[in-house]
Every structure is written in C-alpha cells, then in structure tokens.
Amino acid sequence: MLRIQTQDRVLLGPGPSSVYPEVLKAMATPLVGHLDPYFLEVMTDMQSKLRRVFQTENELTLAMSGTGSAGMETVFVNLLEPGDKVLIGICGVFGERMKDVAERCGAEVITVRADWGESIAPEQVEAVLRSTNGITAVALVHAETSTGVRQPLEEISRLTHEYGALFIVDAVTSLGGIPVEIDRLDIDACYSGTQKCLGAPPGLAPVTLNNAALERVRSRKTKVQSWYLDLNMVANYWGQERFYHHTAPISMVFALHEALSLLLDEGLENSFARHARNGELLQQGLESMGLELFAAQGYRLPELTSVVFPDRYDEGQLRKRLLDEYNIEVGAGLGPLKGKAWRIGLMGHSSSLANVTLLLQAMTELMGE
Numbered sequence: 001m002l003r004i005q006t007q008d009r010v011l012l013g014p015g016p017s018s019v020y021p022e023v024l025k026a027m028a029t030p031l032v033g034h035l036d037p038y039f040l041e042v043m044t045d046m047q048s049k050l051r052r053v054f055q056t057e058n059e060l061t062l063a064m065s066g067t068g069s070a071g072m073e074t075v076f077v078n079l080l081e082p083g084d085k086v087l088i089g090i091c092g093v094f095g096e097r098m099k100d101v102a103e104r105c106g107a108e109v110i111t112v113r114a115d116w117g118e119s120i121a122p123e124q125v126e127a128v129l130r131s132t133n134g135i136t137a138v139a140l141v142h143a144e145t146s147t148g149v150r151q152p153l154e155e156i157s158r159l160t161h162e163y164g165a166l167f168i169v170d171a172v173t174s175l176g177g178i179p180v181e182i183d184r185l186d187i188d189a190c191y192s193g194t195q196k197c198l199g200a201p202p203g204l205a206p207v208t209l210n211n212a213a214l215e216r217v218r219s220r221k222t223k224v225q226s227w228y229l230d231l232n233m234v235a236n237y238w239g240q241e242r243f244y245h246h247t248a249p250i251s252m253v254f255a256l257h258e259a260l261s262l263l264l265d266e267g268l269e270n271s272f273a274r275h276a277r278n279g280e281l282l283q284q285g286l287e288s289m290g291l292e293l294f295a296a297q298g299y300r301l302p303e304l305t306s307v308v309f310p311d312r313y314d315e316g317q318l319r320k321r322l323l324d325e326y327n328i329e330v331g332a333g334l335g336p337l338k339g340k341a342w343r344i345g346l347m348g349h350s351s352s353l354a355n356v357t358l359l360l361q362a363m364t365e366l367m368g369e
C-alpha cells in the first residue's frame with residue numbers, strides 16, 4: 001500500500017516552493033470549528049495581515065478557497081458580465097489563461113501581445129484604449145511565471161483609469177517577492193496564491209478589491225455565474241455578518257496566517273531585498289556558466305529565472321538527474337521554451353543563498369560530465 005512519505009525535496013521550480021517549517025507546524029494544529037470565535041479572530045487578523053502585504057487599505061481583502069487560479073476566476077466572474085469588453089495583455093501562459101477565463105464569463109476579449117520574454121508596452125495598451133470604445137477592464141500578469149518577466153504596471157494603470165476602465169492584476173508569483181503596491185498603483189482588483197513567494201502550500205487565493213471594483217460587483221445586472229466564487233456572498237462570511245457560505249479550509253487558513261506572520265516579521269522590504277539578492281546571484285552564476293537568460297534584460301524577475309540550454313544538452317535528462325541525485329526540483333520550459341529551458345524559482349522560503357549555491361554546484365557537476 002502506498003503511504004505518504006517525506007521526500008526532502010528542495011523545491012526550486014515555478015511553484016510550489018518549499019514551505020516554512022513553522023507553516024507546516026501551523027497546519028498540524030488541531031481543528032476548531034469554522035465559526036469558532038477563535039477561528040473568526042484568526043480570519044480577521046489574517047485579513048489585516050493580507051492588507052499589509054498587498055499594501056492596501058481595501059476593506060474587501062480576503063483569501064478565497066482554492067489555488068491562484070481560483071483567485072483569477074474570482075476576479076473575472078465577479079467583475080465581468082456577458083458582453084463586457086476586456087483588454088488582456090498576453091506574453092505567456094498566464095495571460096492566455098486570463099483570456100480563457102474571461103471568455104467563459106461571456107466577455108468580449110481584446111488582446112495585446114508581446115513576444116515571450118518581453119513585457120506589454122504602455123503604447124500598445126493606449127492604442128487599443130483609444131481605438132475601441134467601452135472597454136470596462138484591463139488585465140495584466142505582474143510576474144509571468146512562464147517566462148520570468150516582470151510587467152511594469154504604473155503607466156498602464158494610469159492609462160486604464162484615464163479611459164474609465166478597471167485595472168486587474170495577477171500577482172500570484174509577485175506577492176511577497178517583489179512589491180505589489182495596490183493603493184499606490186491604483187490597482188482595482190488583484191489576486192494571488194499561497195505556494196509561490198508566500199511559502200505556504202497551495203490552497204488559498206488572496207484577493208483584494210477596492211471600492212470602484214466593489215461598486216462594479218454590486219451594480220451587476222446579472223448574477224455572478226459561479227455560486228462558489230460569488231464575492232457578494234463570500235464577503236458576508238468574512239465580514240461582520242459571518243454568514244455561513246462554505247466551510248473555510250481551516251488548516252490552510254492557519255498555514256497562510258503563519259506564512260504572513262513570518263513575512264511581516266521579516267519585513268516586506270527585507271523579503272524583497274532577499275529575493276532580489278538571491279535572484280541576482282543565481283542569474284549571474286548561470287551567465288558565468290555560459291548559459292543564456294531568456295527574459296529581457298531590465299525586466300527579469302528575481303523569483304523566477306528562465307534559462308536556456310545550448311542544443312548539446314538534454315534538459316529533460318539533466319532535470320531528471322537533478323531530482324533523482326540531488327533532490328532538487330526545477331521546472332520545465334513551456335511553449336517556445338519546451339525542451340530547451342528550465343524555469344528556476346527562488347520563491348519564499350526557497351529563496352536562500354544556500355539554495356543558490358547548492359543548485360549552481362549541482363548544475364556545474366551535472367553539466368561537466
């Protein structure tokens with residue numbers, strides 16, 4: 001009979017990342033009821049911690065049950081109605097996923113695209129906003145995990161509001177690793193996940209909406225098509241009313257609460273600096289081994305690096321040996337990078353000098369043979 005066994009992997013892929021031991025311990029806390037006064041206190045405290053991490057005052061800040069994709073779906077199903085026009089920036093897998101989700105809401109999706117490895121330019125967005133009437137939302141991926149590209153947001157946020165649309169941001173791989181400044185950048189709706197730079201297992205999706213976004217949800221002409229993700233109801237469970245909607249995944253709430261506590265203890269700025277330093281070290285190390293970084297210079301994420309191998313290497317074989325012999329997991333390339341590149345994550349607890357050193361040493365050994 002197969003039993004669950006500890007594998008002691010070092011998780012340096014595109015997520016999940018290695019979980020903080022304190023978080024694993026929090027998950028093993030005996031359950032309380034989901035309406036137990038203690039649990040409600042933990043939920044409320046977690047919301048205020050999430051606000052600090054999102055750098056927002058937004059009242060509607062909570063964690064949806066489900067992974068990052070549930071966060072994506074929450075934002076789209078609540079903000080879009082059939083026939084709405086939404087502009088989506090696509091330069092990798094997760095931009096494509098947003099398009100798919102928005103289309104399933106019955107929205108009319110208009111896309112702007114950049115090559116994989118590049119980011120969306122403000123001029124591209126402005127051109128569409130100028131030539132197309134009635135765009136109600138613009139959506140971008142902040143940290144494109146399929147390429148390792150960081151998407152600048154400030155200018156596009158300004159343009160989006162100039163044309164009266166809502167600005168939606170995917171911060172699944174950015175939250176905790178690089179600044180996600182909801183209020184300063186005037187991001188109307190944003191979602192994230194727990195298993196990337198927050199150092200918890202997959203299972204919850206932090207979501208935040210400002211008043212403009214909330215107003216859009218409240219003034220819908222049609223019901224939100226998903227019962228489970230309807231923020232009108234979910235917010236009543238997290239808010240003052242504590243109205244039962246669905247049972248919160250209690251152990252995951254404990255886990256995320258502990259992960260956020262660790263992050264805030266470290267300090268957001270310190271966490272960003274740690275991610276930046278380790279990402280830089282890894283990228284320098286890879287380049288000095290003669291390998292090519294895929295993401296455009298100046299737009300590289302510290303927490304996710306895509307690195308391209310010369311043809312003489314079989315990346316699949318190397319990746320398998322890295323796992324079998326060194327217990328290190330990295331991610332395969334997607335799309336145009338399939339069979340050619342790795343995606344290396346240094347996220348949350350995984351972002352450490354020890355892991356950078358370990359990986360570079362292992363690669364040197366494997367590639368030298």
Ligand SMILES: *Cc1c(COP(=O)(O)O)cnc(C)c1O
Nearest residue numbers: 067068069094143145172173193
């Ligand atoms: C991982 C990821 C998602 C999806 O999250 P899941 O937890 O896998 O559902 C969405 N967007 C980005 C940018 C991601 O990296």
